[in-house]
Amino acid sequence: MMRPASSDGAMRVQSVLGEAFRVLEFEDSTHSSAEAAAAVGCDLARIAKSMLFKTADGRPVLVVASGANRVDEKKVAGLVGQKISRADPGFVLEKTGFAVGAVPPVGHTVAPVVFLDRDLKLFPTIWAAGGSTKSVFELTPSDLGRLTGAEFADVAK
Template identity: 55%
Template sequence: MTEVTATHANDNLDTLPDSARRVALLLRERGHAKPVVMLPETGKTSAEAAAGLGCEVAQIAKSILFRRRKDDVPVLVIASGANRVDENKVAERVGEIGRADAKFVREKTGYAIGGVCPIGHAVTPVTLIDADLLALDSLWAAAGHPHAVFNLTPQELVALTGAPVVDVALRDA
């Protein structure tokens, strides 16, 4: 396992990038005591994050942002890093969706692509959680920066987001 550096919410937050510090403070406000971890290499992809953490790709709770076509509302899907998202399943629940470009992601979430946290967005998104995540004991989610992550359980993810748990995974026919 690659060595990672951890900064606990009760430690000196000045060592974290601004966006990760904001997430650490938000997590602390919501009673989440686990640290924000800074990966030495980028965690922009699920595979990169899993390699840096020494965990399975499935344990990466990746945040994928879409744009709802009818009203430009952000739609956040928090999916297992092992899954591809079935956009048709998402659209059945929230309406027709389209891809979100980097500008849309930054404007609506306040985070850069690769660092989108499940919480603390500039504009509250419609959020869905991949049901496959609930089969795991431990997850890692982005903490506001491409190098920042935090550990949580699937139940904590549901509690932090208040989002419904649904089947969003693309399944082979």
């Protein structure tokens, strides 16, 4: 069962997104891409999963990828120009203010460097994390580019 956002994290995301989007919360978890796809009732590929990485010099890098894809860390490192590693939960919370599984793709408030999986452009609409491990919101790939200020790139294995 879905309902309008009410948790603190989801309400924070709703306030950043404004009236143009509607953050929805579910009874069940949307923490993983598979859980989000099941809750929404869409194909796994239409889930825009947010993954945070850490550069060798300690900067956060957000990659928003199709739920069906694995992120190729070597490709992302090439885009950044230095080695990266997957961020641990403490780093994710410290840099974004959100727990793993809840990080929304809302631009430079999350990370100064953002890359978007070009495969997300294959769909008219996609679903992204909404600030809690039980919330998501629907948007277009164009909306995602505008909200993040990022370009689409080849980041998938």
